[in-house]
Amino acid sequence: MGGYILRRVFQSVLILIGITFLTFVLLYLIPADPARQIAGRSATAQTVENIREQLGLNLPFYQQYFRYLTGLLQGDLGRSYLQKTEVGALIWSRLPATLLLMVGAIVCELAIGLTMGLVAALRRNTATDTSLMVLSFVGVSSPQFVIGILLLYVFSVQLGWFPIGGYGTFMHMVLPSLTLGFLGAGWYSRMMRSSMIDVLRQDFIRTARAKGLKRWQVLFGHALPNALLPIIAMIGIDIGLFMSGIVVVESVFGWPGIGQLAWQAIQRVDIPIIMGVTLVSAFAIVLGNFLADLIAPLIDPRIKLR
Amino acid sequence: MPADVKPEAMPDTVKTAAPEIPKGVWRRLLERKLAVFALALVGVIVGAAVFAPFVAPFDPAEQFFEGLTLEGAPLPPGETFWLGTDLLGRDLLSRLIYGAQTSLIIGVVANGIAVAVGAFVGILAGFFRGWVETVLMRFTDLMMAFPALLLAITLAALFRPSLWIVAMVIAMVNWVQMARVVYTETRSLSEREFILAERAMGAGLFRILFRHILPHLLSTIVVFGTLGISTTVLLEATLSYLGIGVQPPTPSWGNIIYENQTYFTSAPWLVFFPGIAIIALALGFNLLGDALREVLDPTQKGRH
């Protein structure tokens, strides 16, 4: 186990470095010149050139990358070109909000999705099943912007139950979590249903029933744990799926997370911020997958970590 | 899992020959009402895409003067324009019909490739373990962490935007989810006793893969694959916005939604109808996939 963890950590570090390299290459290839962006529209060619020198943009690619990497290893993520603030400070100030939102969304997704999936599996091929299936697809196919505005409009503006966007209290968290989670709930519900049906079909379930265990004991004691396996794998994926979702949700609800930061930075090619955010999300994804792989054997003891 | 209850071995399946497509699949498929419905749904959409120039009432790019009110607001569904018009006075129905072309290519082809590649990678990694697993899964991690939006912007700046580029990007980025899930399930499946028994008996690896592992994965693949239709169609819209993919005025269901989502309190039909189209496509394929799986799966005991 210890060996496995060590190996995974080592591999993860390699992956992260690989991500920095790939991202840097992509940013290098974009013809947009950060110096021109900073210098703005009224600048002279000389100002632009000055800025290029100061940012080290005239250095060859490898030198620029090396400078970035060494800075990174010292914990310095650089300074935003357009905001002149340290990237670390910017990300750090916004990260808690995004993490909070993700937790809220995962709770919503699991609560709604797993329930839907379970009910659908137990009521297979009935009208309930079909309508829950349609509902799942609605969740997955609906643009999150629209869901967000709809929820805001109905529950915040008309009914006044929740504040209109913003950050700070539990009440602020409900609607954004639901919006972000609605999409994932659709995925989880379908996966849960399919996984559950698969498990319920298997002989060991019949054996358990034959042994006299009650229905709910079989369900929660034997069926559910097995069905959860692919779900665990999905939680690792979720973080990746969230990355695009949080941009929209944070913007609609005025939630001060890194999604807003990332989108602005991407539009304006603010390289240091893009690098910083990519790294942070890469870290989260790699970590998520790692944890999912670690937890899997706890659910299914047959899986060995090799 | 509790020690006293274990999955049984399934000895009978070991000795039968490789599964052939049972005769009468088509007939059995058609017996299921939902399958017929799904087939019809998908058929209509594909038909609309293929025969668009004949089916669409108007030119999707034509901006009608009568298509907007005097102040420039779009028209709701009505007599001339059955599903209403968009913000430039173009007929929504015609745009949806032509949009089916793009969305099918994205949702079915690009997504299909992603599904196939993902499943392939996941199975290989989960079944063969060892260095194959390490290399494949770490590569998957890398691709999962890869900034797709950034790739889109870079490609947009470097190349002429086209449907094929965005299809490629989507396929490149979307296979990872499938790979992870399939991998986890395959890991679990390959440790089951009947598989271990088979291997001990020297049965060919690929035979085991195809006859025992794959059928159990089919339901997951169908679920993920069809849900992926929706997400890829919507993702295509975001990528087009960033500059790769179809450029205006070419319609796609995703970009119709994307362009008009801020207007949805004043012109909800612009979001509602393309949304329904996407749901219909994904649902249709899902129902079809479910039905096909049930019909083809030899382990089904007809107990539904």
Add this chain to the structure above:
Amino acid sequence: MKKTVLAGAAALLAATALTSASALADDIKQGGSMIVTYKDDVSTLDPAIGYDWQNWSMIKSLFDGLMDYEPGTTNLMTDLAEDYTISDDGTVFTFKLREGVKFHNGREMTAEDVKYSLDRVTNPATQSPGAGFFGSIKGFDAVAAGDATSLEGVTVVDPYTVKIELSRPDATFLHVMAINFSSIVPKEAVEEFGADFGKHPVGTGAFSLEEWTLGQRLVFKRNEDYWRAGVPKLDEITFEVGQEPVVALLRLQRGEADIPGDGIPPAKFLEVTKDPQYKDLIIEGGQLHTGYVTMNVKMPPFDKLEVRKAVNMAINKDRVVRIINGRAVPANQPLPPTMPGYDNEYTGYAYDPEAAKALLAEAGLADGFETELYVYNTDPNPRIAQSIQADLAEIGIKAEIKALAQANVIAAGGEPDQAPMIWSGGMAWIADFPDPSNFYGPILGCAGAVKGGWNWSWYCNEELDKQATAADSITDPAKKAEREEAWRKIFISVMDDAAWAPVFHEQRFTMRSERLGGPDAIFVDPVHIPVNYDYVWAKDVQ
């Protein structure tokens, strides 16, 4: 050199007194607060660097410069300078500073601070986007090249007098002294915070920064020692960032916000303007704005005059205006109507697709041609581009639309061989200051037609450049009309060459909550963009 007090300065002083009096009637009580929302985060409040929509007027409220504009107008008035004199040849400006003006840290402002601020903004190490505006000050070239750290032309005569010498007569100089980049900053604060000065601004303005929660909100507090009496009226302003415009409007309708800083979003425009409840709260104002299509004269076939004229005639401007719900007026020349130098008589190229086709045939392109139209990808620009695309198709030009992120469009425009046509929307030129030269230099002059420049037409007419320099040398205020005439001619010549196809001048629409008071003009201030915070007052405190 005889220095004469010009009549202009005295008139300006009188006007200032009048304006101050009328804007701040005695019966308006001090107090209250307001909430302003913005979508994008505020990047910096450093006046030498800030050049965004959000921070432009925020900086104007935190800092002062030698000159400013009367609220809601484009008329210059003195600010930190009590008075000024201009030499006969227009190259030496002597500013007499007000006494007793305090920075937010308590220290009194002196002429040393003026010199420090100007040196700082022109110093390449500051990376100021506005350094180029000071090009006419003597010694600028040396500082820009890094050979000097101080502007030779700026001298401290005594603690309250600054003398600025120009290397050439510059009619726009007073405008430059009013622009944000000329704001006066205290040396010790800049040195204390270094690169973080933008997050800890210290100025002489009507408000000071009380709190800044990154990514969420900024709070401004009234400067109680502000030198201008009776201003500001509000005690506090809260800026909430990260607010989607549609949601911001919802909040305003519920009384949770007072001003949507980004204006009324296109999606809600018709709904809100037709609602009788909001009739008095919606404010419309002109902007110094023109939206235009640039045609790259270096890329065939746009090197042919007939082709460019044809494009001008092909665009149905009324339809474009209709598509954006009437929020603009069609344009026929580069300058906006409120800009001096605007030609009221000029009719430009009328909408005439038949004539356009004939012109194309004359150029040997009767069968049309294929080309590309670049556009910024935020709403409503892709729609406008599609409308133009349809118009061009009418006369046989097949234009493929490339809707890209802002940075990519700017990059493409800055290359001589990439973007044949660009719709400027989203980056459309809004004047930095209300003077026609600002509409020429970077976007139509030869200096801008370089790699990385903003003259996306790559139009370079040396003759016009000479005329422009000559026009800017007319510094005598008595000759104002002559100067305007010169500029009028220049822009008409640009239209004769059809380097652009001007499409519309966008009007600005915003809303305010009921509880805010103040003349309408300050909510759509053409210079303190978007709102002149100093003059807003709260009705619920009266």
